Amino acid sequence: MPIMSNCTKANHTKGERTAQHSRKRKADVAIFLQDPDENLELELIEMTKKKQYEHRGNWENGNSWKSPYKLIPTPEKESDTADIAPHPPYACLKFHSTVSPLPQLSWANRDDVWRNMLHKDSAYLRDKNLFQRHPELQQSMRSILLDWLMEEIYPPKLHQFAYITDGACTEEEILSMELIIMKALKWCLTPMTVVSWLNVYLQVAYSKELQQFLLPQYPQQTYIQIVELLDLCILDIGCLEYPYSVLAASALYHFSNAELVEKVSGCEWTELETCIKHLLPFAMAIRDTGKLSKLKFFKGVDIEDMHNIQTHTGSLDLLDKAQARKEMLQEDNRVTPVPNGILTPPQSDKKQRTGDSE
Known part of the structure; x- marks a missing residue:
């Protein structure tokens, strides 16, 4: 009886160790096979957290213009001067x-x-x-x-698309090409x-x-x-x-x-x-x-x-x-050009003197 008890205990210990290894392997596999969309979303969140804006631009002090439409009134006083600052083409x-x-x-x-x-x-x-x-x-x-x-x-129906091609494309060929396009887009349609x-x-x-x-x-x-x-x-x-x-x-x-x-x-x-x-x-x-x-x-x-x-x-x-x-x-x-930021006067020793000031 003691021998059988020891064997049973050893089998239970071995089974628990095997289950632990199995669970660990499954966890590793789960981490490795995470949804790529989920990973991309997590990476996007981390990137946006790192790129916090520390400076807030002041539109009214620099480039001020009056919007063509103002359905909701705003207390700020705006000028009629329109301005577009140059920016990179892309x-x-x-x-x-x-x-x-x-x-x-x-x-x-x-x-x-x-x-x-x-x-x-x-x-x-x-x-x-x-x-x-x-x-x-x-x-x-x-x-x-x-x-x-x-x-x-x-939008035209399938038979209308096939009709306007004058026999160049059949309905089956249009559906086949549609499937090819959907696969190329990876069915990302929303x-x-x-x-x-x-x-x-x-x-x-x-x-x-x-x-x-x-x-x-x-x-x-x-x-x-x-x-x-x-x-x-x-x-x-x-x-x-x-x-x-x-x-x-x-x-x-x-x-x-x-x-x-x-x-x-x-x-x-x-x-x-x-x-x-x-x-x-x-x-x-x-x-x-x-x-x-x-x-x-x-x-x-x-x-x-x-x-x-x-x-x-x-x-x-x-x-x-x-x-x-x-x-x-x-x-x-x-x-x-309208300069950005707040304008400051020059230093006293750098001001240009006129005849009247002399």
Whole structure:
């Protein structure tokens, strides 16, 4: 009996040791096989924590100008002088901090939702150097293509696509090529678009404590006017320099003020300043038309969803006017540049003396 007891005890000890090794191996494998998207998200969070802005730019002291639209009054006094500071043609994409401006949500953790939105904004990148890789293409070709996509209300059916090719492509060949494209895109088909960001910002701006953040609760008229500005600036290649979250926040600034934009977007002013200047000529071009987009009513569409029906305007004509306005502002800035920061008088011994002072 003692011998059997010792053997049994030894077997139990060996089994426990084997289980410990097995659990350790499983843990090592789990660490090695972590979700790459999760790793990318964690790396993004760590990077953004390290890149905290220590200096906050003062817009009013240096480059002051009056926004074409101010639906929400602001107490600051602003001048009418417009200015666009020169910046690199392809600035580095910078994604703002992970501090969530979302209210408390009953259906999810607000920090997790915000981090997922930031992850999508960084994962779905735009190629700002596409014309360098395709010299046979022109910027106007991109603008016309996007304008056509905005104008197309109902996408053609599969049999219609096959019909207009006049037998060059069958329905099966179109589906096969679609599958190839989807695999090349790794089935990443749900980005946070610039309109999605704007929808979130306006919901935060007009949200109340009792609301559950489920349905949009903001002025539809304001929404479609900001979307008109975004639709116009998207046609220009310069928009590819900025993340969609920054573009939406900068467009909202032209209809509100800096305090509100920082509150609803979680962005610092230094992250938005360049993009706000970039959108200025587009906002001025729309203002020069003398009319703003108005909410339209469509048969069969609920009134709560009217603002989501995108209407097409003369975007290409406005684009030409905006680009001409941009060149004028850049030329004015080169002739009479406005210095940044606070001006200080020279030292007494370095002042130029005039005949009257002598």
